[in-house]
Amino acid sequence: MNKRKVVVISLLGLLLLSLSLDSNAWGPRARQALATMAIQMIQSDFPYTFRPTGSAGVGYEKEALQGASRSWEEIAEFYSFENETGVISAIVSEIQLLRDIRQFGPTSYFAYRLGVLSAIVSELMIPYGYAWTEEEKQIQTLMNKDIDANLEKFSYNVFETRRTFIVDVKKYFIERRPYFDENKRIIYNDYRRGKGFNGLLAKAGQDYFARTVRAIADVWYTVLRPQDDGVWSSPPSDRRRAWYFVKEIEFLLNSKKNQFQADRVLENFMKLTVNPPEAINRIGDAYFNFNTPDSKNKAVQLWRQAYSQAVGDIRASIGQKLAKYYFNEGIANFTRANQPGGREEDLNNALYNFQQALEFDRENPEISYKIQETYQEIKERTEYRNMLVAIISQAEKTQEEAEKYRLAGDYGNAILTYRIAVSLYNSVDDRFKDLEENAKSGLRRVKKSISDVINEVLDRASDAIDQGDQHAESNRFEEAIASYSKVDSIVSVIPDDENPALTQQKQNIIELAKRKIEETKVKKVRYEQALQEQARIQQQGGRPAIPAPAAPRQ
Numbered sequence: 252m253n254k255r256k257v258v259v260i261s262l263l264g265l266l267l268l269s270l271s272l273d274s275n276a277w278g279p280r281a282r283q284a285l286a287t288m289a290i291q292m293i294q295s296d297f298p299y300t301f302r303p304t305g306s307a308g309v310g311y312e313k314e315a316l317q318g319a320s321r322s323w324e325e326i327a328e329f330y331s332f333e334n335e336t337g338v339i340s341a342i343v344s345e346i347q348l349l350r351d352i353r354q355f356g357p358t359s360y361f362a363y364r365l366g367v368l369s370a371i372v373s374e375l376m377i378p379y380g381y382a383w384t385e386e387e388k389q390i391q392t393l394m395n396k397d398i399d400a401n402l403e404k405f406s407y408n409v410f411e412t413r414r415t416f417i418v419d420v421k422k423y424f425i426e427r428r429p430y431f432d433e434n435k436r437i438i439y440n441d442y443r444r445g446k447g448f449n450g451l452l453a454k455a456g457q458d459y460f461a462r463t464v465r466a467i468a469d470v471w472y473t474v475l476r477p478q479d480d481g482v483w484s485s486p487p488s489d490r491r492r493a494w495y496f497v498k499e500i501e502f503l504l505n506s507k508k509n510q511f512q513a514d515r516v517l518e519n520f521m522k523l524t525v526n527p528p529e530a531i532n533r534i535g536d537a538y539f540n541f542n543t544p545d546s547k548n549k550a551v552q553l554w555r556q557a558y559s560q561a562v563g564d565i566r567a568s569i570g571q572k573l574a575k576y577y578f579n580e581g582i583a584n585f586t587r588a589n590q591p592g593g594r595e596e597d598l599n600n601a602l603y604n605f606q607q608a609l610e611f612d613r614e615n616p617e618i619s620y621k622i623q624e625t626y627q628e629i630k631e632r633t634e635y636r637n638m639l640v641a642i643i644s645q646a647e648k649t650q651e652e653a654e655k656y657r658l659a660g661d662y663g664n665a666i667l668t669y670r671i672a673v674s675l676y677n678s679v680d681d682r683f684k685d686l687e688e689n690a691k692s693g694l695r696r697v698k699k700s701i702s703d704v705i706n707e708v709l710d711r712a713s714d715a716i717d718q719g720d721q722h723a724e725s726n727r728f729e730e731a732i733a734s735y736s737k738v739d740s741i742v743s744v745i746p747d748d749e750n751p752a753l754t755q756q757k758q759n760i761i762e763l764a765k766r767k768i769e770e771t772k773v774k775k776v777r778y779e780q781a782l783q784e785q786a787r788i789q790q791q792g793g794r795p796a797i798p799a800p801a802a803p804r805q
Contacts, residue, residue, distance in 0.1 A: 277373050277380065277463075278399040279320040285460070286319035286369045287312070289467035293414065297475045300365075303357040311362035317506075318366025322374070325367045329494060334383060338375055342368070342470065343420045348487045348495060349474045355519065359507060360499040365474065369467040375424055376463040378435040390442050397448035398456065405460050414472035418482045427466055430455070489525040496520040497530045501537045510546055513538075528561035532569055539576075551576060558611070574612035578621075581605040585625060588632070591681040598629045639679050639686050643693065646675035650697055657700070662708050663744035669701045670746070705745050705753045712741045712760045719767055728775035735771065738764035 277285065290301055290312060302310045318325065323332055323341070330344065331337035345368050352361060374380030382388040417423045434451060441450030473483075496516050503513040517534065520526065535553035538546040551573070558569045581604030588597035602625045609618045653668035676697065679690035719734030738760060745757045 277370075277377060278395050278402075279322075281398055281402055282319040282322065282370045282373055283316045284402070284405075285373050285463050285467060286316055286366050288464040289369060289471060290315065292464065292468035293471055293475070296414070296472070300357050300475060301362055311357065311359050314359045314363040315366035315369070318363040318368075319370045319373075321367060322370035323367070326364075326498070329491075332381065335375070335381065338371065338381060339421050339424065342371055342375075344487070344491070345371070346417070346420070346470065346474055347483055347485070348491055350479070350483050351486050351492065352495060353475070358499070358512075360502045363502060364495075364498075365471055368470060368474070372467050372470050373463045376428065376466050377459045378431060378438050390439060393442055393447060394438070394452065397452065401448060401453075401456070405457055415469045416476055416478075416480065417469055417473040418480060423469070424466070427462060489523040490527060493520060493523050493525060493527060493530045496523075497533050500534050504537045504541045504546075508541075510538075510541060510543070514549075526560075528557040528569075529565055531557035532561070532565065547576075570611040574608045574610075574615065574618070577604045577608035577611070578615075578618060581608060581621060581625075585621070585628070588628070592684045593682060594684065598625060598632060601625050602629065636683055636686070639683065639690075642675055642678055643686065643689055646672045646690070646693055646697075649675060650693070650700070653697075653700065657704055657707075662704050662711075665704050666701060666744055666746065666749075669697050669704070670749075672697045673701075701749060702753065705749065705757075708742055708745055709753070709756055709760060712738045712764070715741060716760070716764060716767060719764075719771070723767075723771050723774060726778060728771050728778070731771045732768050735764045735767045 294301070301312050301315060323330075323338075326341070326345070330341035332341065345364070349361070349364060349368065352364075355361075379387055379391040379394055382391040415423075434455060437451045441447060441452070444450075496519060499516050500513045500520070503509045503516065520530075520534070531553050535550040535557060537550075538553065539550035541547075554569050554573050554576075558566060558573060561569055581601045584597045584601035584604060587593055588601060602622065605618055605622045605625060609615070609622065612618060649668055649672040653665050653672060656662070656665035656668055673694060676690045676694040679686055681687045715734050715737045719731040722728070722731035722734060742757045742761060745753065747754050747757075
């Protein structure tokens with residue numbers, strides 16, 4: 252039993268997107284409107300084609316409308332659109348191909364190709380949709396402008412029955428266009444006489460829209476219906492499948508920016524029995540232009556695979572791309588090797604890339620020159636690295652000698668030797684990151700050792716002052732002065748340019764020792780005076796000697 256439904260769609264309500272006009276009777280806006288109506292016509296029969304996750308999920312209607320706006324130019328490289336026979340043949344091939352591709356499930360690109368197919372069908376349903384002569388192209392351009400200018404006047408209001416499954420495409424379009432030749436002649440005369448859109452188009456435009464929507468819906472129905480009625484049972488060749496996947500990968504990378512999905516399609520492509528080198532090369536281009544490190548690596552792998560299979564001009568073209576890629580990579584490695592932080596493997600990688608470039612472009616003298624230059628740079632770099640390794644080794648030995656002086660209490664020679672190690676470590680530049688880090692680590696250890704030694708020296712100076720204080724307490728003034736006098740000699744080994752804070756401590760303790768010496772001299776004089784006074788008193792009074800007074804405390 253036929254299912255009947257009413258579809259009423261205003262074109263103005265459907266389309267908010269304004270696009271430039273093109274060389275078709277239906278402009279991009281009109282083709283999008285037609286595709287939108289056709290989606291409504293088949294949505295109930297195939298709800299998951301444009302809504303694979305259900306009505307509330309992400310839909311592919313946008314992609315279908317994008318395909319409709321692009322029209323037949325999107326697949327012109329695969330078919331001939333030079334006459335109506337070529338157009339019919341393209342529709343047949345696309346139906347056959349898309350019926351086969353259904354097995355991979357609904358995708359954004361499948362919806363996009365349905366949109367492209369709708370555009371091809373829509374131009375076949377209107378006079379001058381395809382123009383074969385210059386005169387027809389002039390009429391086509393005028394019609395395009397007029398239909399676009401009057402698009403809001405059209406609506407779709409039709410009782411619709413079950414869709415038609417097409418078994419003979421040529422016969423189908425002949426039967427659906429009984430008006431075609433006569434209307435084409437009338438429209439031609441309308442434009443010659445100045446009526447333009449106000450002639451037949453103003454009256455027949457609504458009918459063209461309705462017929463076109465039904466034709467698009469029927470073609471899509473033929474693609475989507477699982478049964479083939481023995482008509483569409485012959486699958487397309489793997490070569491045609493391969494080029495479909497090429498276009499899908501380009502669409503996913505260029506338009507959708509989705510490498511994850513593109514990688515999945517590439518897996519399907521690689522499972523085909525036929526992988527034309529031209530197709531592999533195109534996929535490589537798409538991945539390379541996606542411009543991520545991963546996509547570029549994948550592109551090079553694909554180019555190399557295509558190169559191994561290709562012959563003639565295409566092989567030479569791929570070889571030039573590979574040579575350019577490897578040469579540029581080599582230049583990047585070579586440049587980085589001579590910059591601060593350059594890695595040990597950069598020059599080796601540069602040499603590898605230049606050698607790979609030469610494999611694909613053996614006549615290029617610039618590549619040969621860079622290989623020679625890289626060999627020389629590797630030699631010089633190796634020699635320079637060996638020199639820095641020797642410097643670090645000498646710095647470590649010098650540091651060990653300083654430790655021996657330190658353990659022996661020879662702080663002067665210890666500091667002097669440590670400072671020689673500092674000079675050696677400082678001579679290691681940043682050309683090699685690992686050696687630079689080793690030198691910095693050694694430098695930190697040496698500087699800490701110098702600080703530790705200086706603190707030990709300052710501690711010895713403090714001990715000398717403490718010892719002097721003890722002598723002074725016991726009235727051994729000469730011994731006290733001798734202890735204080737050692738301070739200057741003890742701290743003299745501390746360099747003034749080593750550490751501002753430690754240098755200040757050195758100066759402070761020297762000044763303290765000097766002050767102690769002066770104070771002790773004063774104490775000594777007072778003590779001696781007190782002794783003399785005591786002796787005088789004893790002589791005058793004849794009384795027993797009394798103990799000498801203690802030296803005044805500090």
